[in-house]
Amino acid sequence: MKQLGLTGSIGMGKSTTAAMLRRMKLPVFDADAVVHRLLAPGGRAVGSVLACFPGVSNDRGGIDRKALGARVFGDTPKLRQLEAILHPLVHRARRDFLRGCARRGAKLVVLDVPLLVELGNHRHVDAVLLASTSAMLQRQRVLARAGMTETIFRQILARQVPDKEKRRLTPYIVETGLGKAYAWKRLREHLRSIENDRRPALWGKNARNRVRYGNHGSRSHDG
Numbered sequence: 651m652k653q654l655g656l657t658g659s660i661g662m663g664k665s666t667t668a669a670m671l672r673r674m675k676l677p678v679f680d681a682d683a684v685v686h687r688l689l690a691p692g693g694r695a696v697g698s699v700l701a702c703f704p705g706v707s708n709d710r711g712g713i714d715r716k717a718l719g720a721r722v723f724g725d726t727p728k729l730r731q732l733e734a735i736l737h738p739l740v741h742r743a744r745r746d747f748l749r750g751c752a753r754r755g756a757k758l759v760v761l762d763v764p765l766l767v768e769l770g771n772h773r774h775v776d777a778v779l780l781a782s783t784s785a786m787l788q789r790q791r792v793l794a795r796a797g798m799t800e801t802i803f804r805q806i807l808a809r810q811v812p813d814k815e816k817r818r819l820t821p822y823i824v825e826t827g828l829g830k831a832y833a834w835k836r837l838r839e840h841l842r843s844i845e846n847d848r849r850p851a852l853w854g855k856n857a858r859n860r861v862r863y864g865n866h867g868s869r870s871h872d873g
Contacts, residue, residue: 663826
């Protein structure tokens with residue numbers, strides 16, 4: 651069973667690409683969705699998060715993600731505390747997902763994991779699919795989001811591997827700004843290549859290529 655890592659910086663169309671992959675009947679592990687469940691009322695991470703970050707609960711008994719984000723954004727020690735709570739639980743969910751797919755005989759699965767490259771998870775997949783578009787369209791998309799500002803956008807970009815570096819490291823790129831028909835066509839072509847390729851992965855478990863980047867954190871703003 652091959653593992654395909656899906657990546658793409660904020661505003662590049664990663665979420666749309668993940669939805670397309672689901673429509674193609676591929677199993678997709680959505681790490682952000684797992685975190686939502688962990689922080690929802692009754693979620694396994696709620697108690698631990700509140701113990702470390704009092705006052706970030708919502709009126710339903712879950713975690714107010716915006717309040718939590720404001721508490722940890724730009725504060726590396728607090729961010730590391732949060733990661734120490736969430737990452738093991740997300741890892742367990744991913745492991746269970748992969749085991750279930752293997753039992754069902756899946757040949758290719760998709761891992762939609764925030765900051766795949768920045769956290770080094772690209773080293774553990776067989777290939778990486780990059781959702782990308784122009785910097786101008788990326789900017790338009792991001793600044794149209796509710797609550798987004800130019801300052802926040804710059805801070806997020808500073809914590810992500812630049813798109814041009816990711817482009818140099820994988821042949822599997824889906825341009826999301828050239829229309830849906832083009833994106834579907836390229837996605838199908840890439841999946842055929844990945845499924846039929848018998849060589850060691852360019853990015854994956856036997857890859858020699860490595861990304862160089864600076865002080866990138868682990869905020870999940872890459873979709």
